[in-house]
Amino acid sequence: MKYTRLAVAGLAAAVTVIGVSPLVSPATAQAPAVTTFTPPASTYTPPRTPWGDPDLMGVWDYQTVIRMQRPMDLAGKARFASDAEYLAWAKVNAPNRDSMGAGVGAYNEFWNERNFVKNLNTSLIVDPPDGRYPPLTPQAEQRRKEILSKAREYASWEDYHALERCLATHTPNGPQAYNSGTYIMQSPGWIMIVRERLDTRIIPLDGRPHIGSNIRQWNGDSVGRWEGSMLVVETTNFTDKQRMGGASGTSVPAGIPFGNFKVTEYFVPVSAERIEYYATVEDPTTWTRPWTFNLPWERDRDYRILEYACHEGNIALGNSMRGERVLEAEAAKKGEAGK
Amino acid sequence: MSITKIAGAVAFGVVCLAVGWSTAQTPDQGIRRTRDGKPDLNGIWQAMNTANYNLEDHGTEPSQVILTGAVGAVFPGDSVVEGGPIPYRPEALARREQNRKNAMPKTMGRHLDIDPEVNCFLPGVPRATYLPHPFQIFQSPEVVWISYQYSYARREIPIGKPTEAPIESYMGWSNGRWDGDTFVVDVTAFTDQTWLDRSGNYHSEALHVVERYTPLGPNHLMYEATIEDPKTFTRPWRISMPLYRRMDRNVRLLEYKCPEVVEELHLQEFRKVTQVR
Amino acid sequence: MTRSRLVAALVAALVEAGGVPLAAHHNAAPLFDQTKTIELEGTVKVWRLSNPHPLLILDAANEKGEKVECGVSFGNAAGTALRRRGWTPETLKVGEVVTAKGNPARAADVCGIDSAVLTRADGRPVP
Numbered sequence: 001m002k003y004t005r006l007a008v009a010g011l012a013a014a015v016t017v018i019g020v021s022p023l024v025s026p027a028t029a030q031a032p033a034v035t036t037f038t039p040p041a042s043t044y045t046p047p048r049t050p051w052g053d054p055d056l057m058g059v060w061d062y063q064t065v066i067r068m069q070r071p072m073d074l075a076g077k078a079r080f081a082s083d084a085e086y087l088a089w090a091k092v093n094a095p096n097r098d099s100m101g102a103g104v105g106a107y108n109e110f111w112n113e114r115n116f117v118k119n120l121n122t123s124l125i126v127d128p129p130d131g132r133y134p135p136l137t138p139q140a141e142q143r144r145k146e147i148l149s150k151a152r153e154y155a156s157w158e159d160y161h162a163l164e165r166c167l168a169t170h171t172p173n174g175p176q177a178y179n180s181g182t183y184i185m186q187s188p189g190w191i192m193i194v195r196e197r198l199d200t201r202i203i204p205l206d207g208r209p210h211i212g213s214n215i216r217q218w219n220g221d222s223v224g225r226w227e228g229s230m231l232v233v234e235t236t237n238f239t240d241k242q243r244m245g246g247a248s249g250t251s252v253p254a255g256i257p258f259g260n261f262k263v264t265e266y267f268v269p270v271s272a273e274r275i276e277y278y279a280t281v282e283d284p285t286t287w288t289r290p291w292t293f294n295l296p297w298e299r300d301r302d303y304r305i306l307e308y309a310c311h312e313g314n315i316a317l318g319n320s321m322r323g324e325r326v327l328e329a330e331a332a333k334k335g336e337a338g339k
Numbered sequence: 340m341s342i343t344k345i346a347g348a349v350a351f352g353v354v355c356l357a358v359g360w361s362t363a364q365t366p367d368q369g370i371r372r373t374r375d376g377k378p379d380l381n382g383i384w385q386a387m388n389t390a391n392y393n394l395e396d397h398g399t400e401p402s403q404v405i406l407t408g409a410v411g412a413v414f415p416g417d418s419v420v421e422g423g424p425i426p427y428r429p430e431a432l433a434r435r436e437q438n439r440k441n442a443m444p445k446t447m448g449r450h451l452d453i454d455p456e457v458n459c460f461l462p463g464v465p466r467a468t469y470l471p472h473p474f475q476i477f478q479s480p481e482v483v484w485i486s487y488q489y490s491y492a493r494r495e496i497p498i499g500k501p502t503e504a505p506i507e508s509y510m511g512w513s514n515g516r517w518d519g520d521t522f523v524v525d526v527t528a529f530t531d532q533t534w535l536d537r538s539g540n541y542h543s544e545a546l547h548v549v550e551r552y553t554p555l556g557p558n559h560l561m562y563e564a565t566i567e568d569p570k571t572f573t574r575p576w577r578i579s580m581p582l583y584r585r586m587d588r589n590v591r592l593l594e595y596k597c598p599e600v601v602e603e604l605h606l607q608e609f610r611k612v613t614q615v616r
Numbered sequence: 617m618t619r620s621r622l623v624a625a626l627v628a629a630l631v632e633a634g635g636v637p638l639a640a641h642h643n644a645a646p647l648f649d650q651t652k653t654i655e656l657e658g659t660v661k662v663w664r665l666s667n668p669h670p671l672l673i674l675d676a677a678n679e680k681g682e683k684v685e686c687g688v689s690f691g692n693a694a695g696t697a698l699r700r701r702g703w704t705p706e707t708l709k710v711g712e713v714v715t716a717k718g719n720p721a722r723a724a725d726v727c728g729i730d731s732a733v734l735t736r737a738d739g740r741p742v743p
């Protein structure tokens with residue numbers, strides 16, 4: 001990897017690559033299965049806001065050691081048998097990073113200041129039941145090859161991920177290594193989800209239609225409703241410029257545009273301190289069937305959301321592009337000299 | 340009144356309740372209140388003036404970027420500053436004049452001496468209030484959040500015991516309280532990186548702003564902001580303006596993630612130029 | 617771009633690149649030489665504890681005795697991480713003399729120190 005590219009990868013604010021997922025295989029010729037995901041119900045009833053909605057207000061966090069896809073060596077095992085088994089696995093497999101200091105060498109960070117939410121599932125993906133992404137369609141596989149081969153040139157800012165451009169993290173709210181504190185705020189007819197890093201999502205609950213199809217947004221357009229104590233949010237109108245993978249932190253295959261996604265999120269409060277969050281991603285032009293991941297959210301009463309002035313200090317992006325041009329020029333000179 | 344008209348009136352009332360109007364008042368009379376008796380500031384609001392061009396009196400002027408013609412020109416407007424011009428210290432006024440000359444860039448690139456709005460940098464307070472964009476207020480008894488359509492500008496304003504800022508920020512550190520029917524916000528810990536308008540009015544990191552949001556009716560707020568900065572001004576001074584509830588059907592904030600629209604301006608020189616052989 | 621502006625831009629670039637939280641420990645390696653350590657005394661010119669990019673610039677002198685601006689960064693630490701370690705906006709004052717020890721910038725003609733540890737003039741550690 002070129003050095004300046006690493007500098008910009010750094011700007012992807014504490015994104016932990018929690019397991020680079022291997023390429024998903026293209027679909028073989030078979031009828032796509034149509035499945036709908038129903039989240040497990042909960043008997044917990046949260047307190048109510050003054051106007052009668054379930055009250056989820058406050059700061060939540062969802063750091064996790066669990067990867068999106070079930071590791072191959074855990075195939076067939078959907079859950080850890082006990083807390084002890086989960087902890088033992090986490091100690092060995094938690095993401096590595098340096099602490100502050102002069103490059104002492106990576107160490108396992110499970111036991112330091114980060115706040116991993118306990119999760120006994122062996123993968124975040126809970127549907128399909130094998131805990132792995134469904135196959136890509138042949139057209140999606142072809143498209144991602146084209147996107148990735150072009151993006152490697154870093155010809156333009158468009159070849160960088162939305163995070164490196166300080167535009168968006170991503171919706172659905174996938175895992176994130178740092179600055180992942182997320183504030184849920186509510187008012188009559190609305191709910192707002194503020195991720196500390198870049199994404200503020202404001203969701204009307206009055207049953208209004210989505211915005212017009214010519215308006216495409218990095219976090220899409222969301223409309224929500226309460227079903228009992230469960231919040232259901234449907235999001236469409238994503239822009240194709242938003243892509244999975246790269247620095248997204250969800251360790252998904254890179255080069256998949258969001259433009260045709262329909263995302264359905266389910267927020268299921270299961271206790272005063274925990275929400276089971278599920279997100280179903282549907283795009284028949286990309287995957288042969290929808291898939292769903294489950295990411296538990298936990299309250300963090302000590303976390304105060306701060307400003308995240310990403311773009312204001314984003315010199316790294318220009319630095320990276322400048323570096324790419326320098327390297328290209330040097331390579332061209334060598335090519336000339338060799339003639 | 341006939342039965343059908345009564346039924347129609349009841350149906351209309353049901354619809355009004357369904358769109359979230361409290362039963363505590365009739366539309367267009369009095370102010371809305373939340374269940375704990377405070378004025379209800381929830382909703383989507385926007386200023387409707389030209390303060391963002393220039394807080395002081397300003398007539399029509401062409402843009403510094405002549406190619407934009409009348410689209411980029413400065414619209415005229417009365418001062419929103421109470422009691423005369425902004426009371427700059429003499430040496431600080433010279434800097435304002437320099438800012439004014441430099442407001443629009445003359446070349447491509449990422450310039451730090453121009454109006455930060457050109458760069459899509461966070462606007463600070465009070466400028467975020469009178470940008471030409473709506474913002475949405477979320478209110479609970481414990482906290483008020485304001486989310487601005489512009490970029491990712493947002494503020495958390497806890498109500499109650501004030502806390503100290505852990506960091507410096509563009510949007511400042513806000514503490515809120517109620518003073519009768521007025522919501523008062525005390526804002527400190529600013530960086531010095533924001534301007535107060537497009538005409539070079541600015542401040543130092545010593546800026547201290549006190550905002551007051553007072554309902555005038557169900558669809559109007561009066562917004563006042565007192566600006567204090569002993570490094571820049573000889574005394575505190577105040578601006579005021581009405582804020583209007585956005586009444587458009589299904590109105591919602593849309594994405595104005597303007598870091599994207601300035602990538603060409605900031606990064607064009609680093610873009611790969613494909614050689615044609 | 618004049619030479620001094622280029623230097624300032626590169627200083628800022630180093631400061632910014634070092635001041636964002638980094639996922640992999642080797643992200644800083646291209647811009648900073650992690651096999652070397654230098655120590656530099658300077659006067660605080662800019663100190664801003666903002667998130668995610670804290671900004672610290674020292675006025676210092678190079679080997680030739682020429683005045684340079686030196687960007688100081690803190691490895692993986694974002695503003696919030698520094699805050700957790702006890703840094704505040706008042707930790708450093710403009711005009712204060714400090715010594716910064718850390719990995720030097722690789723680029724010639726650019727003064728930068730990453731993964732810095734700071735001490736005050738009287739030897740007390742910062743923060």
